[in-house]
Amino acid sequence: MNFPTDKLPNIEFKNDEPLSKYTFTKTGGNADTLAFPKTREELVQIVNTARENNVKITIIGNASNLIIKDGGIRGVVIILPNFNKIEVNGNQVTAEAGATIIDTTIAAQKAGLTGIEFAAGIPGSVGGAVFMNAGAYGGEITNAFLSAEVLLPDGKIRTFTHEQMDFSYRHSVIQENGGIVISGTFQLKPGDKEQIQDEMDRLNALRRSKQPLEYPSCGSVFKRPTGHFTGPLIIKAGLQGHIIGGAQVSMKHAGFIVNINHATATDYMDLIHLIQKTIKKDFDIDLQTEVRIIGDDTKVGEVSANS
Template identity: 40%
Template sequence: MHNSFSKKDFYNELQERFPEVDFLLDEPMKKHTTFRIGGPADIYVEPSVSQVVPLIAFLKDSEVPFMVIGNGSNLLVSDDGIEGVVISMGKSSSEVIIDEAKCEIFAEAGAMLSSVANRAAEVGLTGLEFASGIPGSIGGAVYMNAGAYGGEMKDVLTSVKLLNADGQVEEIPVDKLDLSYRHSVLMEKPGIVLGAKLQLAAGDVSEIKATIEDIRQKRIEKQPLNFPSAGSTFKRPEGFFAGKLIDDAGLRGYTVGNAQVSEKHCGFVINKSDATASDVLKLMKDVDEKVYEKFGVHLTPEVRIIGRNVN
């Protein structure tokens, strides 16, 4: 995959072998991240859940590097792009099945959290309201135990349908996922989320919708939703709030290139217009250094930094 000739050859081979799958060559990743930042993926694809299993088996046999992403809402992709194949569990893998009698939902990895939360609300299922404004997919939310407004995935998750390192599809109960603050075992152990089962409870439709609307209003008031970002840039340090530390260090509005610490919420780094990954990385490094200098606290990225030459 190191030169354009082999990349093009492999792209042609993929198209021949998987004619029903749409592969894209040198696809800009800024089209596929909420940050709107990132160089090209050598090859990009959005397969269905049934297509992804044989595709990954073939990539492993071919010894071609690959990476699986969700909605790209928590990613910073390097300006040099991503080597190999990027597999997005997106629109083609977003089926949602609701069992109202059991208050259960099964959602494929590409289903958007906000959409699943809204569908749950429509049928009077409560417990997922916290997720109604999170701009991620089910797969990404499980991977990082996403949460907001007092709730997180581990509160509702019962099991995960996983493609394991041996290429087998298995169902993993939630207690084997080691879910904690913005963490799951999947960060250390290879496995690809294909879907998740959620256990909710029966509730009142109007109350559930009122809670979702309340959360929506809070997000509008407090978050810089009018600029591309990857959500909270840093994890919450124990005993502190990252946004407050950044603000107290005098960094509200701090800018590098076209990346900026949001003036509305210092926990967010925003892309003001055509920011590069280098801008964001330099800004994050500066912010961490200045916060550490002032308060003796280091900030750990919550955003996943991926791609060529990021270290």
């Protein structure tokens, strides 16, 4: 069933919208309906209307660590660029889900608050970072997290504490309960503004030197296997630089797959599967994807909210 946009005339919707316009890989099929709520009330209205009409809901955040398959996404897709407010209250920073983690770290630095510098170069949104317990350079969201406001599938907003989030490596309970992160609050500590900025600058320089930021990509593709680093494994397997279609295993960092020539999501998926198959054969290691992979291989029929 299609989402009844006519029931919510004051909310911005785009029908049959190419999601490649929003993903960092510049790939992905179309959304049946893409929704841009501006307020919590509008977000709740979308969720309730979808539930009442048995329409699937998908939230895509900043689409930085995400692959959307070429068949696109059925139902209604929600994106939250309008949810971008960041507030500092004492030693706490509260950021709405659509705010970027980078902007959140900048706000913390300006307030002289330390504890989230590790995230200074993570390109995702606060909602996405909380959803997957994003991390970099030895830090993870769990280290600074205090609480989050979450819209649950029943249309109710609930506050989740750190303990309730069940954080682990690239995991939170939101991945199981179907909730939508509305905002996240981080508990930080007073620090020296110049020292905080110096650390952010150091990590960003490190990121620029090691990661292929000059090409579209979905960030780090695979989770780090216990006792190993993914990039060196891929290099040892002889796959660095390997190309399928327009997607290439990065020559700068083998843990990244970059879009060098109008790649499709299928190119990405085929390359991911080749890497997994080869690493399993050569080293008996099962590589698990860190990148979130969603959508349909081909656009066929409708998908219900219960499927």
